[in-house]
Amino acid sequence: MLYRTLGSSDLKLSAVTLGCWAIGGFMWGGTDESKAIEAIHKSIDLGVTSLDTAPVYGFGLSEEIVGKAIRGKRDNLQILTKFSLSWTDPGDREVWKMKDVDGKLVEIHHDARKETVIRECEDSLKRLGVDHIDLFQQHWPDDRTPIDETMGALDQLIKDGKIRAAGVSNFNVDQMEQAGKSINLASNQPPYSMVNRGIELDVIPYCIENNIGIVVYSPLQRGLLTGKVTPERDFSDTDHRGGLKLFEHANRIRIIDFLGRLKPIAESHDATVPQVVINWTVHQPGITAALVGARNAVQAEENAGALDFELTSDEVEFVNNELEKLDLDR
Ligand SMILES: NC(=O)c1ccc[n+]([C@@H]2O[C@H](COP(=O)([O-])OP(=O)(O)OC[C@H]3O[C@@H](n4cnc5c(N)ncnc54)[C@H](OP(=O)(O)O)[C@@H]3O)[C@@H](O)[C@H]2O)c1
Numbered sequence: 001m002l003y004r005t006l007g008s009s010d011l012k013l014s015a016v017t018l019g020c021w022a023i024g025g026f027m028w029g030g031t032d033e034s035k036a037i038e039a040i041h042k043s044i045d046l047g048v049t050s051l052d053t054a055p056v057y058g059f060g061l062s063e064e065i066v067g068k069a070i071r072g073k074r075d076n077l078q079i080l081t082k083f084s085l086s087w088t089d090p091g092d093r094e095v096w097k098m099k100d101v102d103g104k105l106v107e108i109h110h111d112a113r114k115e116t117v118i119r120e121c122e123d124s125l126k127r128l129g130v131d132h133i134d135l136f137q138q139h140w141p142d143d144r145t146p147i148d149e150t151m152g153a154l155d156q157l158i159k160d161g162k163i164r165a166a167g168v169s170n171f172n173v174d175q176m177e178q179a180g181k182s183i184n185l186a187s188n189q190p191p192y193s194m195v196n197r198g199i200e201l202d203v204i205p206y207c208i209e210n211n212i213g214i215v216v217y218s219p220l221q222r223g224l225l226t227g228k229v230t231p232e233r234d235f236s237d238t239d240h241r242g243g244l245k246l247f248e249h250a251n252r253i254r255i256i257d258f259l260g261r262l263k264p265i266a267e268s269h270d271a272t273v274p275q276v277v278i279n280w281t282v283h284q285p286g287i288t289a290a291l292v293g294a295r296n297a298v299q300a301e302e303n304a305g306a307l308d309f310e311l312t313s314d315e316v317e318f319v320n321n322e323l324e325k326l327d328l329d330r
Pocket residue numbers: 018019020021022052053139169170189216217218219220221222223224226228274291292293294295298299300302303
């Protein structure tokens with residue numbers, strides 16, 4: 001495993017960090033708690049020291065599962081969680097409705113006001129069963145709350161010893177610039193994968209220039225880049241992937257074809273294609289860590305082993321050329 005310092009903070013993360021969204025079940029067609037705990041234990045056994053979760057992942061469930069899994073193992077782990085997506089008391093805030101795994105409608109809204117941030121931190125500490133959070137991240141921008149109010153709350157939480165570092169997620173350059181005026185911003189968490197590279201334009205250069213860590217999400221494009229999403233695979237109506245444009249059949253076929261061309265590279269390293277995908281992602285300029293989701297120990301083991309080899313510059317060039325030829329409907 002590779003460990004990297006997160007921006008200007010004193011945190012070191014494992015470059016493969018376990019993403020714990022799917023194990024919360026919500027938007028992923030449900031979860032299996034014992035398999036989720038096995039995935040966490042397998043990851044830790046193989047050198048993954050960092051875990052990324054959020055309250056909204058299963059409305060507390062992902063954090064609770066992480067809390068159970070890390071009991072007695074918390075030292076030397078970095079726990080990353082988030083705030084600002086709430087599912088109670090929207091007041092006059094705009095809500096969006098989504099189906100929970102049991103088919104019930106849930107209403108979610110943005111809220112990054114100071115008192116909410118402080119309360120959410122306490123709630124997460126309880127669910128996780130820890131006395132501090134290593135990286136506390138604003139999940140999404142909240143255009144109803146001034147950024148300096150939210151950052152002020154994070155600053156207070158650092159002073160109180162409740163969190164070690166402050167981060168954001170899904171922030172653009174302007175929003176990061178604003179946040180950086182009131183706090184030492186450790187990181188941003190944007191989406192990034194071989195087939196989703198928009199942040200290369202501005203977010204990555206800005207973060208490199210300002211020594212802000214980048215922990216990227218969905219590096220396997222929610223499973224699409226594993227080769228396991230065949231044209232035949234069905235997703236339940238509570239698994240959001242069935243409705244994503246990139247998961248449409250024509251794209252699945254093109255992606256499977258592209259992944260097939262990476263097979264010789266994988267085989268030459270005694271590795272798998274998803275491992276090549278993760279390895280490529282972690283070694284792109286500016287990337288501190290890739291948050292890789294895993295629902296069971298088999299996936300966790302494969303993902304944790306993704307940095308056990310080095311891609312040659314010729315192989316990276318080959319991958320980049322193949323990506324240029326890949327034409328997806330978006
Ligand atoms: N800040 C944000 O707004 C935000 C948004 C999204 C994600 N995230 C974070 O980033 C993490 C990772 O992103 P993600 O979960 O969206 O996507 P991902 O890591 O690209 O894909 C994860 C999914 O791919 C499948 N998979 C993983 N490893 C596999 C393997 N070795 N073989 C076969 N299938 C495998 C699993 O789903 P199946 O087995 O069901 O196919 C798994 O749930 C999340 O858990 C979360 O912590 C943050």
